[in-house]
Amino acid sequence: MSFQLLCRSSQSAARRGELATLHGTVQTPVFMPVGTQATVKGVLPEQLVELGAEIILANTYHLFLRPGHRRIERLGGLHRFMHWQRPILTDSGGFQIYSLRELATITEEGATFKSHLDGSSQFLGPEEAVAVQEALGSDIMMVLDTCIPYPATRAEARQATELSNRWAARCRKAQRPTGQLLFGIVQGGMYPDLRRMAAEELLAIGFDGYAIGGLSVGEPRAQMYDLAEHSASLLPEDQPRYLMGVGTPEDLVEGVWRGIDMFDCVMPTRNARNGMLFTSFGRIVIKNARYADDERPVDPACSCYTCRHYSRAYLRHLYMAREILAPVLNTVHNLHYFVDLMRRVRQAIEQDRLAAFRRAFYEQRQPETENDG
Amino acid sequence: MSFQLLCRSSQSAARRGELATLHGTVQTPVFMPVGTQATVKGVLPEQLVELGAEIILANTYHLFLRPGHRRIERLGGLHRFMHWQRPILTDSGGFQIYSLRELATITEEGATFKSHLDGSSQFLGPEEAVAVQEALGSDIMMVLDTCIPYPATRAEARQATELSNRWAARCRKAQRPTGQLLFGIVQGGMYPDLRRMAAEELLAIGFDGYAIGGLSVGEPRAQMYDLAEHSASLLPEDQPRYLMGVGTPEDLVEGVWRGIDMFDCVMPTRNARNGMLFTSFGRIVIKNARYADDERPVDPACSCYTCRHYSRAYLRHLYMAREILAPVLNTVHNLHYFVDLMRRVRQAIEQDRLAAFRRAFYEQRQPETENDG
Numbered sequence: 001m002s003f004q005l006l007c008r009s010s011q012s013a014a015r016r017g018e019l020a021t022l023h024g025t026v027q028t029p030v031f032m033p034v035g036t037q038a039t040v041k042g043v044l045p046e047q048l049v050e051l052g053a054e055i056i057l058a059n060t061y062h063l064f065l066r067p068g069h070r071r072i073e074r075l076g077g078l079h080r081f082m083h084w085q086r087p088i089l090t091d092s093g094g095f096q097i098y099s100l101r102e103l104a105t106i107t108e109e110g111a112t113f114k115s116h117l118d119g120s121s122q123f124l125g126p127e128e129a130v131a132v133q134e135a136l137g138s139d140i141m142m143v144l145d146t147c148i149p150y151p152a153t154r155a156e157a158r159q160a161t162e163l164s165n166r167w168a169a170r171c172r173k174a175q176r177p178t179g180q181l182l183f184g185i186v187q188g189g190m191y192p193d194l195r196r197m198a199a200e201e202l203l204a205i206g207f208d209g210y211a212i213g214g215l216s217v218g219e220p221r222a223q224m225y226d227l228a229e230h231s232a233s234l235l236p237e238d239q240p241r242y243l244m245g246v247g248t249p250e251d252l253v254e255g256v257w258r259g260i261d262m263f264d265c266v267m268p269t270r271n272a273r274n275g276m277l278f279t280s281f282g283r284i285v286i287k288n289a290r291y292a293d294d295e296r297p298v299d300p301a302c303s304c305y306t307c308r309h310y311s312r313a314y315l316r317h318l319y320m321a322r323e324i325l326a327p328v329l330n331t332v333h334n335l336h337y338f339v340d341l342m343r344r345v346r347q348a349i350e351q352d353r354l355a356a357f358r359r360a361f362y363e364q365r366q367p368e369t370e371n372d373g
Numbered sequence: 374m375s376f377q378l379l380c381r382s383s384q385s386a387a388r389r390g391e392l393a394t395l396h397g398t399v400q401t402p403v404f405m406p407v408g409t410q411a412t413v414k415g416v417l418p419e420q421l422v423e424l425g426a427e428i429i430l431a432n433t434y435h436l437f438l439r440p441g442h443r444r445i446e447r448l449g450g451l452h453r454f455m456h457w458q459r460p461i462l463t464d465s466g467g468f469q470i471y472s473l474r475e476l477a478t479i480t481e482e483g484a485t486f487k488s489h490l491d492g493s494s495q496f497l498g499p500e501e502a503v504a505v506q507e508a509l510g511s512d513i514m515m516v517l518d519t520c521i522p523y524p525a526t527r528a529e530a531r532q533a534t535e536l537s538n539r540w541a542a543r544c545r546k547a548q549r550p551t552g553q554l555l556f557g558i559v560q561g562g563m564y565p566d567l568r569r570m571a572a573e574e575l576l577a578i579g580f581d582g583y584a585i586g587g588l589s590v591g592e593p594r595a596q597m598y599d600l601a602e603h604s605a606s607l608l609p610e611d612q613p614r615y616l617m618g619v620g621t622p623e624d625l626v627e628g629v630w631r632g633i634d635m636f637d638c639v640m641p642t643r644n645a646r647n648g649m650l651f652t653s654f655g656r657i658v659i660k661n662a663r664y665a666d667d668e669r670p671v672d673p674a675c676s677c678y679t680c681r682h683y684s685r686a687y688l689r690h691l692y693m694a695r696e697i698l699a700p701v702l703n704t705v706h707n708l709h710y711f712v713d714l715m716r717r718v719r720q721a722i723e724q725d726r727l728a729a730f731r732r733a734f735y736e737q738r739q740p741e742t743e744n745d746g
Binding site for chain 2: 037039041042045066067071082292309310311316317320321324328
């Protein structure tokens with residue numbers, strides 16, 4: 001078994017585990033920084049290690065198109081290509097293809113789509129998605145899935161979920177014995193019974209872990225939490241659970257509380273580039289004039305490289321002057337916040353005080369007027 | 374004396390020295406990376422230290438306008454603001470104001486100009502230029518000068534040079550006893566006798582070092598070398614000589630050969646952002662398709678962070694994908710090349726083999742067709 005459950009929260013569905021992969025062991029619950037194009041935007045691998053990242057995510061769709069998975073394979077695989085020796089999870093490309101909308105056609109066989117780079121016609125089916133991820137050499141591969149619009153009728157959701165499950169079976173069959181892990185993805189849209197059907201079918205096929213897909217697509221937050229909790233409850237205790245594309249710091253705490261082990265989201269990296277910084281007391285928008293003379297670090301409670309060495313005034317200056325170090329330093333801070341939040345969450349689970357941790361987490365947040373909302 | 378001459382080349386006018394400043398001693402000859410807006414674009418201070426930079430340059434004009442020198446002073450000075458504890462040289466803003474052309478008016482009193490940021494009317498005279506640099510707390514300040522168009526008549530060049538010298542005297546007089554060094558700037562355009570006049574007048578005032586300004590403005594390279602050599606020969610042996618805004622690796626070697634101790638240029642940083650990389654065998658343009666599958670480092674002879682860990686194929690991918698790490702990794706490489714070239718030049722002077730070094734430097738360069746020219 002690649003996953004080992006170390007302990008459970010008595011106060012919630014939270015779990016503390018570790019996941020063994022070809023490139024090392026990951027402590028869970030974990031947040032995975034997103035490195036779409038074989039780089040976490042603006043951050044060097046050594047900086048990722050320093051801020052505590054144990055695993056990152058890369059995007060199959062993007063690397064398939066540029067620079068090409070065969071090229072990366074010839075150059076020694078994704079880890080060597082991007083100088084990152086810790087684990088990598090690759091998504092399957094399903095979500096990106098879905099996002100192309102009218103530029104993509106989904107059939108039983110797979111997805112035909114036009115490249116967003118040059119308009120060329122491309123095909124990715126379940127077998128191809130696995131072959132691409134095997135060429136990249138990621139530690140955790142995801143099955144190709146097809147996404148469900150929000151809102152969707154029950155019939156639409158059922159049809160898409162069934163197709164995703166047939167593709168999942170084909171992915172499992174296509175997989176070669178490389179030692180890479182393959183995760184299934186529970187779809188089912190906003191329908192709890194379809195989620196149950198999806199989970200049962202995927203469990204019958206058998207995967208190394210299970211993702212919960214198709215959430216955080218526009219539904220109310222309470223519904224997202226309910227469906228994540230419901231989906232997690234359908235999955236085996238002794239395997240990792242990954243809530244895809246989620247979320248805010250609050251979402252991470254709530255997800256862990258409901259039994260999720262793995263998260264990824266572009267929010268810390270993307271918001272950093274837009275000057276929005278996460279702190280223990282809420283979010284701040286660094287371009288705000290109030291920071292022009294502020295000699296304090298972004299978050300006095302933070303131990304990241306950025307907070308150790310730079311003032312809010314300097315970060316504001318870099319942002320206003322459109323300097324490259326603005327996204328660099330902001331991203332280091334935001335990723336540290338997310339990764340460190342999960343480190344503290346793990347500690348709270350180990351010490352079985354997650355309820356108190358969660359309460360303190362919310363109490364620290366100041367009213368929006370105080371922190372730019 | 375802040376400058377100490379350690380040894381001289383018997384084969385050329387080259388010198389090996391060290392320059393003591395408030396923030397430490399700089400080994401000369403030296404190349405100074407440009408950090409216009411209180412940041413060397415794309416490079417962290419720790420990366421600058423690792424690649425061997427001993428001193429950087431910052432631009433008075435830019436910092437005067439944004440974020441403002443008084444703000445930087447309140448925040449503890451430029452070093453603390455930008456987290457750089459080694460020496461900083463600030464230019465005086467003269468060249469940037471000159472570059473504004475019709476947006477600037479030069480009178481005996483000083484320069485009135487419109488901000489390139491918001492069009493606001495601003496004034497900078499010799500006393501103000503010194504006050505700004507004192508507020509910034511740089512280690513080496515430059516006198517405010519007025520530049521000479523190229524080409525210029527003898528009368529134009531003479532008039533501008535005389536004004537620059539009057540401003541230089543006012544700068545020296547305005548200087549407070551902060552321990553910061555103040556350098557004069559030898560103008561004179563393309564007229565050797567005006568250069569002599571400028572140097573003699575500046576020497577009579579007396580400065581901590583002397584820059585050679587107004588070169589590399591469009592004149593033939595041979596003329597630039599001749600005028601740099603001529604100007605250097607007019608300056609005292611026991612004080613540092615700084616050739617402003619120059620230049621290519623070849624210019625650095627030729628400048629040292631003619632007795633120059635200090636250089637700055639945006640070329641390594643700006644070209645890095647455009648994907649042009651300097652190597653021991655010439656320049657390469659990383660976006661060239663020939664590098665798509667090239668697993669070699671940029672320069673197999675280079676020991677920089679970028680060359681130790683990344684292939685040309687990866688750097689090309691980052692460049693094509695417009696990733697932030699493209700300018701970051703390219704800048705680290707180019708600055709290392711410039712800084713390391715000067716380290717090797719210093720060693721060659723110490724061992725009195727600069728002629729052989731210079732010959733080998735040129736022999737290593739391959740024909741343009743081989744290296745993208």
